[in-house]
Amino acid sequence: MKVYDSIVIGAGASGMMAAIEASKNNSKVLLLEKLPKIASKLKATGGGRCNLTNTLSNEDFMQHFGREGRFMTPALNLLDHKALQNFFHDIGVQTHAPDGFRVFPIGHNAVAIIEGLEKEMSRLGIEVRCSQKVESLLFDKEQIKGVKCKEEDFFSTHVILATGGMGYPVLGAEGDGYKLSQEVGHKVTDLHPAMMPLKTKEHWGANCRADTLAKVEMRVNIKKYKKLHAKGDLIFTKNGIRGPVVLDFSREITPLLAKFDEVPILMNLTKGMNEEQIRQHFKTHPTLSTLELLKTILPQSVSQELCKLANCNPELTLGKQKGEHRDQLIRLLAWTPLTINGHDGFKMAMITRGGVSLKEINPNTMQSKKMKGLYFCGEVMNLDGPCGGYNLQWSFASGYLAGKLFD
Numbered sequence: 001m002k003v004y005d006s007i008v009i010g011a012g013a014s015g016m017m018a019a020i021e022a023s024k025n026n027s028k029v030l031l032l033e034k035l036p037k038i039a040s041k042l043k044a045t046g047g048g049r050c051n052l053t054n055t056l057s058n059e060d061f062m063q064h065f066g067r068e069g070r071f072m073t074p075a076l077n078l079l080d081h082k083a084l085q086n087f088f089h090d091i092g093v094q095t096h097a098p099d100g101f102r103v104f105p106i107g108h109n110a111v112a113i114i115e116g117l118e119k120e121m122s123r124l125g126i127e128v129r130c131s132q133k134v135e136s137l138l139f140d141k142e143q144i145k146g147v148k149c150k151e152e153d154f155f156s157t158h159v160i161l162a163t164g165g166m167g168y169p170v171l172g173a174e175g176d177g178y179k180l181s182q183e184v185g186h187k188v189t190d191l192h193p194a195m196m197p198l199k200t201k202e203h204w205g206a207n208c209r210a211d212t213l214a215k216v217e218m219r220v221n222i223k224k225y226k227k228l229h230a231k232g233d234l235i236f237t238k239n240g241i242r243g244p245v246v247l248d249f250s251r252e253i254t255p256l257l258a259k260f261d262e263v264p265i266l267m268n269l270t271k272g273m274n275e276e277q278i279r280q281h282f283k284t285h286p287t288l289s290t291l292e293l294l295k296t297i298l299p300q301s302v303s304q305e306l307c308k309l310a311n312c313n314p315e316l317t318l319g320k321q322k323g324e325h326r327d328q329l330i331r332l333l334a335w336t337p338l339t340i341n342g343h344d345g346f347k348m349a350m351i352t353r354g355g356v357s358l359k360e361i362n363p364n365t366m367q368s369k370k371m372k373g374l375y376f377c378g379e380v381m382n383l384d385g386p387c388g389g390y391n392l393q394w395s396f397a398s399g400y401l402a403g404k405l406f407d
Contacts (some may be wrong), residue, residue: 006158011038014378014399021403023124035134050110053081053393075397100124144373165352165379170353177380187357192254193349197242200341205236211299221264266335355382366402377402
């Protein structure tokens with residue numbers, strides 16, 4: 001029998017941190033990874049730049065995760081962004097926040113993070129086995145006993161589930177942890193792909209692909225969901241939209257697309273200007289053509305498309321447009337409608353919305369309330385945040401807490 005003090009399933013950010021923390025009690029730790037190499041998804045995070053965390057206070061940080069955010073309190077109290085940076089400093093990886101908010105490894109290369117974690121795991125004597133997919137959990141009544149892999153079993157009364165979600169299945173995320181959790185009686189909420197580009201019903205945006213629009217605000221145009229909104233940079237694509245604001249907003253949109261065939265949204269493309277402010281701005285340039293006028297606040301490609309949508313002649317001054325067309329143009333500039341009608345599923349999703357129910361996990365220990373000795377960390381749980389280091393910070397913090405293996 002191959003017996004360990006603790007077994008960690010999944011060698012991503014949360015799993016490696018959990019293994020490192022678990023091994024500090026001079027315990028025998030086994031880290032199992034289904035892929036041939038560790039940390040495949042971490043290596044791809046943020047285009048390989050690896051935005052580890054951000055400089056928000058714990059209170060502000062948790063608010064970005066919605067109503068479930070306070071679940072993170074014990075983990076963040078142990079490992080907030082400052083403690084995380086200190087941890088990496090201690091293992092030889094320097095970090096910085098060049099914009100005062102997002103924290104990266106100096107050099108902006110995820111490889112530095114992975115190599116630092118690998119070196120630390122080696123120093124601590126953690127046994128890492130790759131190409132080992134866990135097929136099921138071994139348990140007896142209410143106590144975990146170990147894990148079953150294809151060719152052999154490994155035994156421990158402490159098992160940490162760090163399998164991630166379903167985003168980017170090519171990097172190993174196939175939802176294994178959800179099945180394993182359900183085996184021991186855990187509830188898994190509805191799962192939706194998130195942090196991804198979105199497809200639109202309208203096609204005019206394809207003509208605007210050359211330009212990035214800054215500080216765009218988006219909101220859902222369904223009465224019951226009007227409070228859902230996001231703000232950030234927007235990029236039009238051949239068949240939809242992407243960019244930071246879309247990555248963030250997709251967390252809200254994909255669950256709605258599961259309910260409705262289409263989700264109408266409104267976009268303010270004019271950095272927050274309302275109809276009256278737009279009118280006043282235009283009065284200061286009475287001799288410009290409508291197209292030239294729009295170009296004072298928007299890129300030419302977008303200006304041309306909005307002229308078409310409002311049936312305005314781009315060569316005429318605004319004063320010579322028909323009143324109804326002029327009013328329509330002003331309305332479009334304040335809030336441009338768009339209809340979201342699809343996405344590319346989990347293959348393009350950076351994270352998963354949904355997961356193991358938080359009600360069944362002790363936030364003070366990350367231990368299951370249903371199976372003694374089973375712990376959770378990272379994305380496998382029903383908790384996700386926006387872009388900007390939120391999800392990686394949570395992965396590291398939850399892994400750190402789970403690795404303490406409180407009974």
